[in-house]
Amino acid sequence: MKNRPLAVSLGDPAGIGPEIVFKAWSALRHSGPSFVVVGDLRQVAAGSGGTAGLVRQVSAAEDANRVFGQAVPVIDIPLLEPVVAGNPSPRAAKAVIAWIETAVGLALSGAVGGVVTAPIAKESLYGAGFPFPGHTEFLGELTLAHRYDGARGPIMMLAAPGLRVSLVTVHKPLAEVPAALSVEKIVNAGLVTAQALRRDFGIDRPRLAVAGLNPHAGENGTIGREEVQIVGPAVRALRDLGVEASGPSPADSLFHEAARAKYDAVLCLYHDQALIPVKMLDFWGGVNITLGLPIVRTSPDHGTAFDIAGRGLARPDSMIAAIRMAKEIADRRL
Structure with missing residues (x-):
């Protein structure tokens, strides 16, 4: 009704x-x-x-x-x-x-x-x-x-005009984030987000960008190994499951206007990585949505x-x- x-x-x-x-x-x-x-x-x-x-x-x-x-x-x-x-x-x-x-x-x-x-x-x-x-x-x-029915949350998404971001970890101290990440958690967050983009936002073929954890997305393991050992394998697994996922991408180049035209949502790995760009774009009007x-x-x-x-x-x-x-x-x- x-x-x-x-x-x-x-x-x-x-x-x-x-x-x-x-x-x-x-x-x-x-x-x-x-x-x-x-x-x-x-x-x-x-x-x-x-x-x-x-x-x-x-x-x-x-x-x-x-x-x-x-x-x-x-x-x-x-x-x-x-x-x-x-x-x-x-x-x-x-x-x-x-x-x-x-x-x-x-x-x-x-x-x-x-x-x-x-x-x-x-x-x-x-x-x-x-x-x-x-x-x-x-x-x-x-x-x-x-x-x-479908991939189960709860997954937090923040949305503002022109940007949607989902979080793999939420209220986790920054020092604890690397240990809290896993291939399974990233894949589940990606599946829930893709499903919500179709079901709740009417996007038939959702495109998902996945942020890296380290500066420059680790530079092939020279600035941290999480992208090589966790994030990269999760992105490949999402693709194998039919999600149009890209990354891991350096977070500092994911949120400018031209980059935002290439995806429907970003999967972020920790709180401020997601919330800072949303609040920069629309401090007063952003919305928190619980997916899954x-x-x-x-x-x-x-x-x-x-x-x-x-x-x-x-x-x-x-x-x-x-x-x-x-x-x-x-x-x-x-």
Whole structure:
């Protein structure tokens, strides 16, 4: 059903999540796509700047389309105690986790077309015993028991106009990245990415560029052996599996305009190798997409911004882009 709303989990209630959710609704209320917020009703209202009547509790996701033009529809799962904007607390973690779980449950049941997650503060969640590195890994666990045809994630992709990048390792200390790489991990990330380019982005013959780890992609093993021993064999394996993959290529020459015309996505080996070029191209509007799951999930490509929370300064560009992209992907999957 193309008219299903999306579910937006509120993220850390002390961050800019409530504000960007409300601003995204303000921008989309007449055009859509519609969404229902899963979070604390009072925090969503606080994000509106105290605008009366523009936040409304609903009992089910199916009510979102009816309400969306007049107010932000919210499935209210209250915090146990009030939260002050800009002051994160592990005491909010249980509610934050419950919001994510509920949004994912709505997507798995088919009640919503996909999930958009506002930013969370990992440190606050870790303080409450949260065992996952971040949203991506948690979503993988929540959806693990559900059927998904094809190569399985979760794989993180960042997208901006003119560039898509997928990550083999995500929140891994740089010193640990070489040991974390393997042929199998690179091949799986490549298969998931190629599959998503076809299924979620409508690209019939996706072209995948694979970045090297070392300067100059190792220069045939003279500046590191990872390209010779791991990355190169993974690229050849991807080709054998029918993926149009190239590389390993020096990362410093992969992201200029002429290079970007030659591929549909880059497979990057570590966090900053992928995120720096995306944020250079479109700092405000990049989108985080989780590939290889039985649900659609997107997120703004930024954090909680506690330093400006509650001050009305947050820009909703990335949240709006994430909502629109989730809807586009959900419609393609129908």
